[in-house]
Amino acid sequence: MPSRRRFAPAVLAGFGTAASAIALLAASAWLIARAAEQPLVMYLSMAVVGVRAFALSRGVFRYLERLTGHDAALHQLAGVRADLVRELVPLAPDGLGRARRGGLLSSVVDDVDELQNLPLRVVLPLSVAALTSLAAVVFTALVSWPAALVLLGCLLVAFAVAVAVGWAAGSRAERSIAPLRATVADAVHDLLTNLDVLTAYGALDAATARVRSADAALRRAVVRRGGAQGLTAGAVSALAGAASLGALLVAAPLGPLSGPGLAVVVLLPMAVFEVFGPVPLALASWRQVRAAAERIAAAVPADIPAGLPRAEPAATGAAPALGTGLELRGIRAHWPTRSDTDGDSGRLHDVDLRVGPGERVLITGPSGAGKTTLAHVLGRFLDYEGSYTIGGVEARELSGDDLRRTVGIIEQAPHLFDETVRQNLLFARDAAFDADLWSVLARVGLDGWARGRGGLDTLIGDRGALVSGGQAHRLALARALLRGFPVLVLDEPTAGVDPAASDALLRDLLGAVKSDQAVVLVSHIEVPEGLVDREVRVEGGRMVSKRIILRR
Numbered sequence: 381m382p383s384r385r386r387f388a389p390a391v392l393a394g395f396g397t398a399a400s401a402i403a404l405l406a407a408s409a410w411l412i413a414r415a416a417e418q419p420l421v422m423y424l425s426m427a428v429v430g431v432r433a434f435a436l437s438r439g440v441f442r443y444l445e446r447l448t449g450h451d452a453a454l455h456q457l458a459g460v461r462a463d464l465v466r467e468l469v470p471l472a473p474d475g476l477g478r479a480r481r482g483g484l485l486s487s488v489v490d491d492v493d494e495l496q497n498l499p500l501r502v503v504l505p506l507s508v509a510a511l512t513s514l515a516a517v518v519f520t521a522l523v524s525w526p527a528a529l530v531l532l533g534c535l536l537v538a539f540a541v542a543v544a545v546g547w548a549a550g551s552r553a554e555r556s557i558a559p560l561r562a563t564v565a566d567a568v569h570d571l572l573t574n575l576d577v578l579t580a581y582g583a584l585d586a587a588t589a590r591v592r593s594a595d596a597a598l599r600r601a602v603v604r605r606g607g608a609q610g611l612t613a614g615a616v617s618a619l620a621g622a623a624s625l626g627a628l629l630v631a632a633p634l635g636p637l638s639g640p641g642l643a644v645v646v647l648l649p650m651a652v653f654e655v656f657g658p659v660p661l662a663l664a665s666w667r668q669v670r671a672a673a674e675r676i677a678a679a680v681p682a683d684i685p686a687g688l689p690r691a692e693p694a695a696t697g698a699a700p701a702l703g704t705g706l707e708l709r710g711i712r713a714h715w716p717t718r719s720d721t722d723g724d725s726g727r728l729h730d731v732d733l734r735v736g737p738g739e740r741v742l743i744t745g746p747s748g749a750g751k752t753t754l755a756h757v758l759g760r761f762l763d764y765e766g767s768y769t770i771g772g773v774e775a776r777e778l779s780g781d782d783l784r785r786t787v788g789i790i791e792q793a794p795h796l797f798d799e800t801v802r803q804n805l806l807f808a809r810d811a812a813f814d815a816d817l818w819s820v821l822a823r824v825g826l827d828g829w830a831r832g833r834g835g836l837d838t839l840i841g842d843r844g845a846l847v848s849g850g851q852a853h854r855l856a857l858a859r860a861l862l863r864g865f866p867v868l869v870l871d872e873p874t875a876g877v878d879p880a881a882s883d884a885l886l887r888d889l890l891g892a893v894k895s896d897q898a899v900v901l902v903s904h905i906e907v908p909e910g911l912v913d914r915e916v917r918v919e920g921g922r923m924v925s926k927r928i929i930l931r932r
Contacts, residue, residue: 381499382452390449390499394508396441398655402516404434405651406644413640449504453496461492467680470780474688474716474761488679490561494672501665505658516652520645526630527645534623534649535656538616542660545612555671557605560598562675567591573843605664612660620653687716689763692779699785700778702866703771705736705898706758706787710766713757726753727921730766735867740890740899742907745918751902752792754918755871758900759789788865792872794856796844802836804855808863820862823892824854849875850885857889867898874905883908 381387411427465488513535521528571578571587578584624646631645684690711731728750735741743751756762760780768775775783797804805817817836821827829851830838844852853873860868873889874882882905890911893899901912915927 381503382456386452386455387449387499387503390445390452390504391507391511393441393445393448394504395511397438397445398508398512399515400434400438400441401655402512402648402651404431404438406519406648407431407434409643409647410640413643417639445504449500453499456499457492457496460495461488464488464492464676464680470684470690470692471680471688474756490565491558491672491675494558494669495676497665498669501658502662502669505662509656509659509662512655513652516648520627520648523641524627524631524645527627530626530630531623531649531652534619534626535652538619538653538656539659541615541619542612542663545608545615545660547663555667556601557598557668558671558675560594560601564591564594564598567594609661609664612664613657616653616657616660620650620656623649623653685716687714687763689760689776689780693777695779695781698782699866700773700782701771702737702786702898705734705739705771706867707735707769708733708757708766709768711754711757711768712765713753713762715753715762726750728753728757728764729921731918731921731923733916733923735898735900737866737898738896739914740901740912742912742915743900743902743918744904744907744915747904749918750921751904751918752871753921755789755791755869755900755902758787758867758869759784760787761789786865787867787869788860788863789869789871790853790856790860790873792875794844794852796840796847796852796855798842799840800836801830801838801840801855804840805836805859805862808859812862816862820858823861824858825888825892826851826854826858850881853885853889857892861892861894865897867900868893869900869902871902872904873901874903886911 407427407430411424411431414427415424468488517528517532517535520531567587567590571591574587575584578587627649628642628646631642709732711728711733713728715726726748731750731754733741733754743754745751753762757764757768760775760778760783764775770778770783770786797807801821802814802817805820806812809816814836818827818830821830830836840846840855844855847855857868857870857873870889874885886901886903886907890899890901899912901907907915916923917925917927
C-alpha cells in the first residue's frame with residue numbers, strides 16, 4: 381500500500397466523485413419533479429445551478445481520483461518490484477536452482493503488477509463505497525428516516541451477499557489463476573526454448589498439448605471467476621431495485637413528503653448502489669491480490685537457504701587486490717538445495733588450493749565430484765566453511781559484488797542477451813569504443829566471424845540461439861577480457877562443443893588470456909599439453925592428487 385499521505389487525496393477525490401454523482405441524481409430528480417408543479421423559475425434556479433455544478437465536479441473529481449490514485453500506486457509498485465529483485469539477487473544463481481524460469485518471471489512481472497490492484501481496486505472502491513453509503517443514509521434520514529432504514533438494510537444485505545456468493549462461487553478460481561498463469565508461462569517457455577530438441581525427438585506434439593492443457597485450465601478458472609462476479613453483480617442490482625421499491629412503500633404512507641422529496645427518496649438508492657457496485661469486484665480483487673502476494677512470498681524465502689552467503693558487507697564498488705593470489709584452506713561447501721541425506725554429490729570436503737597471479741590451474745575429475753561447486757565458491761555464489769582469502773583478505777569480509785570484480789566466472793552455459801554483439805560486450809564495459817570491441821573479438825578468434833555476419837550489429841538471439849556453443853564461450857570470454865578480471869574461472873568451456881574442436885577452442889581461449897591473469901580451468905576431459913601449470917584432481921568432493929606441469 382502507498383503511504384496514507386500519498387493515497388489520501390485519491391480517496392477524497394473518489395468520495396467527491398461518488399458524492400457528486402449521487403447529488404447530481406438527487407438534484408435532477410428534485411428539479412424535474414418540482415418543475416412539473418410549474419413554480420416560478422426563481423424557485424428552480426438553485427437546483428439548475430446545482431445540477432450543472434455536480435455534473436462538472438463529478439468529472440473533475442474523477443480525473444483527480446485517477447491521477448492521484450495511479451500516481452501513488454505506480455510509485456509504490458516501482459519500489460515493490462525493486463525490493464523483490466533486491467531480495468532475489470543474493471539468491472542468484474544457486475539459490476534459485478529449483479525455481480522455474482517461467483514461474484519466477486510470472487512472479488516478478490505479473491504477480492507484482494497484480495499488487496497495484498490492492499490500492500486501486502480494493503482499498504479505494506471499498507473506502508469510497510463506505511463513506512458514500514454512510515453519507516447517503518444520513519442524507520436520506522433527513523428526508524425520510526423509514527427510507528433511510530430500508531436503504532441501510534439493503535446495503536448491508538448486498539455486502540453480505542457479495543461476500544458470501546463471491547467466496548462460495550469464485551474464491552477457488554481466483555486463488556488458482558496466478559498459479560495457472562505461471563504454469564502456462566512455464567509450458568510456453570519450455571516449448572519455445574527447446575523447440576529444436578522437441579522437433580528432433582518427435583516430442584513437439586506432446587509439448588504443444590501441455591501448453592493447450594495449461595491454457596484450457598487457466599481459461600476455465602477465468603470463466604468461473606467471471607461467472608461468480610456476474611452472479612454477484614446481478615444480486616446487487618436486484619437489491620438496488622428492492623431498495624428503491626422499499627423506499628417508495630415506506631416513505632409514501634409514513635411521512636408527509638412532497639412530490640419532489642418522494643422522487644429524491646425513491647431514486648437516490650439507484651445512485652448509491654451504482655457507487656456500491658464495485659464492492660463485489662473489490663472483494664474478488666482482494667482474493668487475487670492475496671494469491672499473488674502469497675506466490676511472491678513463496679518465491680523469496682524468509683531466510684537465506686543454508687549454503688548461500690549471508691550477512692555480506694556493503695559493496696564499495698572497488699575490486700579487492702589480488703596480491704599474492706587466491707588461497708583456500710579446509711574448504712567445505714554444498715549446494716543450498718541439498719541436505720545431509722542427499723549424499724556427497726557436489727559437496728566439497730577440506731579442499732586446499734592456491735592460485736597465484738598469472739598461474740593456470742586445471743581442476744579435473746568425474747561428474748558430481750564438486751568441480752562446479754568449487755568454481756561457485758570462488759565466485760562467492762556459495763558460502764563455505766574454512767578459509768578463502770584474496771590477497772590475504774578473507775572473502776567473508778568482502779561484498780560478493782566487490783569480490784566478483786576480481787574473480788570472473790564463465791559458466792558452462794554462458795548467458796548471452798538477445799541483443800547485438802556490441803551490446804553483449806558493452807555490458808562488461810559500457811565506455812568501450814568499437815576499436816576495443818574489435819580488438820577483444822580478435823583475441824578470441826571471432827573478428828572474422830563477426831565481420832562476415834554483419835559486424836558488431838550481428839544479432840545473438842535469445843540466450844545465444846543464433847551462435848554455436850563454441851562461439852558462445854568465445855563471446856563470454858571476450859566480455860570477461862573486456863572487463864579485465866584478474867582471475868578467470870572457466871567452468872567446462874568445452875561443454876556442448878564437438879570433441880574434435882574442443883582442443884582448438886581451449887587453445888584459443890587460454891591463448892587470449894593475458895599473462896598476468898590467473899586462470900582456473902574446470903574440465904572433466906583431458907586438456908592439451910602446455911596450456912596449464914598445474915592439474916588438481918577432485919573426487920567425491922576431496923582433492924586426491926596434484927600434478928605440476930611445465931607450461932610452454
